[in-house]
Amino acid sequence: MNIKEYRTQFIDSLTPIYDAGEAESFFYLILEEKNKLKRIDLALQPDLVFSENEISVWDSILEPLKKEIPIQYLLGKTSFFGLEFEVNENVLIPRPETEELVDWIIKSNSKIQKLKNLKILDIGTGSGCIAISLAKNIPNAQVFAIDVSEKALATAQKNAQINAVNVTFINKNILETEDLKQQFDIIVSNPPYVRNLEKEEIKKNVLENEPHLALFVEDNDALIFYRKIAELAQKNLPSNGQLYFEINQYLGKEMIELLQKMNFKNIELRKDIYGNDRMMRADLRV
Template structure:
């Protein structure tokens, strides 16, 4: 069967689970990752075909997609801030909103590249997408990252190596810490922030396959990680130090109130590309 014909079949079989645009995007992602072929290659050569072994791989991927397994896990990688990252069931799949947080940090601190050595800590690093992206784009920074999951740290270490940056990783449970080991110019965190009451809003591909440890918090204490990290930041941020968070879109006001009560300065709440309250920056 020619690839063009299989494409039609592939999209049709996924139609009960995804819209046509998303199904088509999956097809071309697999085509590029497995065969190094782009959409333009198929458009220019309608006679391209698969081997029997190719069909077996594609059919296997198709069945997994029908179960709504994330395409990023099936391919074992994803793109984030222009870099390639290995992802698996031990880490969250990086989101575009988090790219916005990284962009904010880089823009605010690029000016210091040649004049000041920055020390940055990423708490709850997961795949390492924030830490690695900052290390790549702020070459005058010493970047540290911690996570409570050893398997997540193993993945993040691979991503640092693959992207040719140096990040110091630490296996720590931030909720058990009374003091951070070093002082930092910047602390950033995208901690668990989805309340159990919001599970009904979560898509099956996230709820069934991404690690709940990195996603959910108790409804009765939804800001537990933010409160703890902010308290640690008060002790460990250097003068004029910056604290950045990705936050639950429904808890922007609560986050502002929390940080005001803790006497942080210059509190900025920023919306993401979807017009949701998503990021915060404060100064010590």
């Protein structure tokens, strides 16, 4: 079958579920991954065809897409901060908002890094996207990453190898941790923060496929991870050590109040690319 003809069928079959632009983006992602062809190749060679075997491969991806299984899981990978990451059902799919958090950390420490080798801890690392991106972009940093899930850590370890960085991964339940046993210059976390009451806002493809362990917290204690991590930061950050969080967009005010009560200073709340309160940083006052 002519590839352009299949493209039309592919997009038409998905548009009841996704908008046309998203369906088209899926087509070109798969085309590049499975056929090593870019959009320009198809434009320059409009008569290219798929073999029967190739159509079978495409159909095997199309059917789960119709069931709203994320394309990143179907392809087994995604990009984040210019790097490639393996993803599967054991880890969250990295988001563009989290790239903004990584960028903030890198830019805030570009001058400091020239004076000292930073020691960084990522809590709740998942795929390792934050820790690995920081290790790749902050030369000579010592980067550590914690997660409660052994399966997530196995994926993160593969991603560190794919991106040729050295990260020390630790299997630990942060809520049961009393002391991190060493000092860090920077602690960063994108912990679970979606309340159960907000589930109706979550897209079906996320709700039914991504790990709930990494997404949800109880409505009556939505800041449980932030409070615990801030307590550990009080013990394991030096004076003026930096704490960074990705947060629930509805709880910016509560987060500021929490950190103020816990003796942090220079607290800054930032919006993400979508205009939502999403990132915070604070320094430890000692």
